[in-house]
Amino acid sequence: MPHEIYQRGKSKIWHYRGTVSGRRLRGTCGTADKAIAQRVAAEAEAKEWKRHLDGPGAQVTFAQATIAYLDAEKPSRFIAKIAAHWKDTAIREISSGGIRQSAITLYPKAKGATRNRQVIVPTQAIINHAATLEWCSPIKVKRFDVEAKSKGWATADWVQAFATHASPHLGALCFFMFGTGARIGEAVRMTWGDVDMSTRFAVLSGRKPKPWTRRAHLPAPVWAAMANIGGNRKPDELVFGYLDPGNVKQVWDNAIARAGIARLTPHSCRHGFATTMLRAGIDPKTVAAMGGWKDVATVMKYYAHAVTDPTVTDAVFGTNITQSQNAQSVTIGNTRKKMA
Numbered sequence: 001m002p003h004e005i006y007q008r009g010k011s012k013i014w015h016y017r018g019t020v021s022g023r024r025l026r027g028t029c030g031t032a033d034k035a036i037a038q039r040v041a042a043e044a045e046a047k048e049w050k051r052h053l054d055g056p057g058a059q060v061t062f063a064q065a066t067i068a069y070l071d072a073e074k075p076s077r078f079i080a081k082i083a084a085h086w087k088d089t090a091i092r093e094i095s096s097g098g099i100r101q102s103a104i105t106l107y108p109k110a111k112g113a114t115r116n117r118q119v120i121v122p123t124q125a126i127i128n129h130a131a132t133l134e135w136c137s138p139i140k141v142k143r144f145d146v147e148a149k150s151k152g153w154a155t156a157d158w159v160q161a162f163a164t165h166a167s168p169h170l171g172a173l174c175f176f177m178f179g180t181g182a183r184i185g186e187a188v189r190m191t192w193g194d195v196d197m198s199t200r201f202a203v204l205s206g207r208k209p210k211p212w213t214r215r216a217h218l219p220a221p222v223w224a225a226m227a228n229i230g231g232n233r234k235p236d237e238l239v240f241g242y243l244d245p246g247n248v249k250q251v252w253d254n255a256i257a258r259a260g261i262a263r264l265t266p267h268s269c270r271h272g273f274a275t276t277m278l279r280a281g282i283d284p285k286t287v288a289a290m291g292g293w294k295d296v297a298t299v300m301k302y303y304a305h306a307v308t309d310p311t312v313t314d315a316v317f318g319t320n321i322t323q324s325q326n327a328q329s330v331t332i333g334n335t336r337k338k339m340a
Contacts, residue, residue, distance in 0.1 A: 005029060005037050016041035020048040033225040062086035062094065065130040072129065078118045079126075081106055091127055099123050103144070112144030120144070152264045154178055154272030154306050166255035172225040173240040173248070177269035179222035180204070181291030184209065184245045184266040194234030197227065204292065213291050274303035 005014045012034040014037030025048055029037035066083045070076055085102055086094065103110075103119035110118075124141050131138040154162075159178045163171030177187055186204045194203040200218040205211070218226065231237060242248050248266060256263055270291070277287045282302075284296045291300050 005034070005041050007032075008089070014040075016044060018045060020045060047282045060091050060130065060135045061088040062091050062126070063088050065091050065126050065135065068133060069126045069129045074125065074129065075122070078122050082119060082123050082126075086123075089129055091136050094123075094127065094139075096139055100144070111147070113146045116143045116146065138299045148227075151271055152262060152268050153275045153303075154268045155262055155276065158261055158264065159269070159272070161259045161261050162255055165258040167251070168225075168228045168230065169241045170248070170251055170255060172222075172229050173242070174266075174269060175222045175225040176218075176240075177266060178200075178272050179214040181217045181270050181273035182216065183270060184248065186292075188240055188242045188245055188248065191235060191238050192233045192237050192239055195239060197223065216290075216292075271303050271305065274299050278304055279307070283322065 003015045004018060007013065008015055014031060014034060015027065016025045016029055016037070018041075019025065019026070027042060027044060029040040031037050031040070063083060063086070066079060070079065082102070085106055090327065099120060102123070103115035106119055107128045108339050120141050120143060124139060127136060127139045130136050142203055154174075158180070159174050162174050166174065176182060180202070182204055186206060190202060190204060194205070195218075196202070197218075200223050202216050202218060203213055204216055205213045226239070229239070231241075245266070252266060253263070273291055274287055274293075277290070278284065278299075282290075284299055288294075288296045288299045291299070291303075293303075
């Protein structure tokens with residue numbers, strides 16, 4: 001729409017706003033003189049039209065933007081399908097609404113979370129990378145609604161039951177993830193060279209979003225489980241013996257079936273680490289630091305699980321409460337087994 005000017009504040013300074021080819025323009029005219037303000041607004045609009053039609057990104061295609069994105073060593077996951085969809089479309093012609101529609105076209109039966117993860121996030125990342133090269137303007141795309149699901153979390157009782165019916169390597173892996181908050185990928189790539197059993201510390205590492213390491217304390221049960229792992233323990237030998245997280249799934253599910261406990265994933269151990277620490281009274285900032293989370297908000301939003309026992313309100317009067325829910329996941333699994 002054409003630009004318009006309006007006054008703000010006691011000083012009656014004029015400001016302008018409007019849209020040029022889908023891009024919103026806002027700014028101050030820096031004057032209380034209406035005639036001058038109209039000229040300033042008109043010049044801002046003309047400048048934006050020139051940038052849009054003749055700027056360095058006027059003819060840049062999505063294919064070119066994708067190449068630049070990958071050349072910058074950005075993540076390549078999901079990119080091929082998106083690039084095939086947009087091909088040589090000029091990036092200036094790609095709108096936020098168009099990106100949302102592309103997600104529906106590419107994944108017609110997928111849920112919002114999948115469309116967000118596999119289309120909206122990477123497409124927006126490519127265009128915004130192009131914006132850093134001054135080829136176009138940055139873009140924001142509204143995400144699809146995602147149905148929040150409560151994920152299961154492991155407890156000390158669940159971990160013990162699991163380890164009893166697992167191999168020493170697998171049982172130790174479960175103890176390690178629960179006791180340190182490690183992700184499955186971090187745990188399986190750890191070598192004995194990363195572990196100091198004498199001081200009970202291990203070094204975890206990762207490569208995304210950039211190389212990092214963190215030092216994790218090994219609680220006594222974790223240390224004991226790892227001490228029971230056989231082998232030569234050479235510095236370059238994998239601690240838990242699994243080459244890839246995908247190699248764990250089948251043996252993990254088999255151990256759960258033998259134990260007759262609730263079906264939880266390896267990542268449930270990370271949820272259990274956070275929830276158990278919080279319920280033990282450890283402050284959220286410390287939990288985030290010990291578990292390798294970047295910020296407290298992530299812990300509280302995704303990994304802190306609420307107590308569902310309504311009698312927890314007895315704590316208001318200082319009553320001692322037995323946290324019976326600590327064994328909830330084990331009980332659920334045993335109940336299902338009996339019903340079967």
